[in-house]
Amino acid sequence: MTPYIDGHCHLNSPELREDVQLHVDKAVEAGVGRMLVVGSDEESSWEAVDMASRFSPQGVRASVGIHPHEAGRYPDGIPSDLLAMADRKEVFAVGEIGLDYHYDHSPRSVQREVMAAQIGWAKVKNLPVVFHVREAFADFFSLINDNPLGDAGGVVHCFSGSWSEAKMCLDLGLYLGFGGMITFKSAQEVRECLSSSPMDRIILETDSPWLAPVPYRGKTNTPSMMPLIYRAASDITGRTLSSVAQSVWQNGKDLYRWGEQDV
Template identity: 60%
Template sequence: MTPYIDGHCHLNSPELRGELDRHIDEARSAGVQRMLVVGTDLRTSEEAISISKGYFDSGIRASVGIHPHDASSVSSSLPEELTDLAKDPVVVAIGEIGLDYHYDYSPCKVQRDVMISQILWAEEADLPIVFHVREAFDDFFSILRDYPVDPERAVVHCFSGSLEEAKSCLDLGFYLGFGGMITFKKADGIRECLASCPIDRVILETDSPWLAPVPFRGKINSPLNMPLIYKAAAEVLKVRDSVMADAVWTNGVNFYRWENE
């Protein structure tokens, strides 16, 4: 069977980092052969790189960037110590970056400025972008009109927007990321978005340690739970489990440009 990917996880989080060997071994035993560890600020980006280097042969890769919650930790001019991280060969994406207006951890204008600076950084580094967008799609699309991202070079991870917003992302050529929320009882809207997404634009992820799928909702999530998410996605898209696995593996190889092995 084609192996699974976890297209977005936080093995650098306090909940998971203390037992990395166990979490990675369990995930690989469950068939998860690629895991993207995501940075949200300078420190966690450095940690993502460190984890990838330590577990490179276990399929761990890294992304680096400033999450919108942490946008206030930098100015619109990104520090060189951050941008230099993208030069490391284990880094396969810039992210997660974007806008989150659900909370006010960073002012909206600062979020927008830092998102723009990171789009330009990703272009210079020739890396795809992992976007985080929550309750901010109007401004997100407005920025992209002025600072376009090449088609097939971005994923909106943990997609939680409307069907119209999903279609707008797809019209831009973006991938959409889906995780444990597709198993939640009241997540019909997210399942509808997944159902509308061509299978060649789907990235599956845990976003661990958060958003564990049913029947583990409310517990610490880990890449071990990826098979549950794949099964749920296959049911939504009405395809065989093997078709789902093949498609997402191909999508991951194409998007992150990681080796197909």
């Protein structure tokens, strides 16, 4: 069968990094052919690049950027060393970037400034953008309107908005990322967004180590749990598992422009 992808994971998190070889091996055994390790700041972005370099044959790839939680640490803009990481062959996206008005770990004005700067960075490098948006879609759409994405586009990962917000993302040409949340009893609206979205705009992910799917909810999530998310997506969309795997594999190639032998 077509390999799975994990379109968004944090093997560089404290929960997973010490046993990264084990987690990569288990993911490959589970049928995962691509894993995008995502950066949240300069340090974790470098770790993502390092892991992608070490585990490239197993399908690990990197994304680099500044998460909205960390935006307050960068009042002077994106560090030059981080900007330079985007030129590395292991890097296939800028992110995760965006807005988080649920926790407000960084001032909202700073979050917006850092998000806009990183959109410009991604456009210059012709890389897709991995967005994090939580309780902030109005400002997100306003920022995108003022700072249009480049041709490489992007994905709203861990989508948790309404169908009207999903439709606006799709109308902008964005992909929608869905993970373990689609298995949660309380997430009916998210499931409806998945079932209503065109299959050629769906990315599946774990966001590990968080949001483990049922029956492991509350435990540490890993890329090896991707089969549970694919099976849930198959049930929700009414498509065969093989069809979902084929579509999402192609979507990953289209969005991230990773080939069979890309590094």
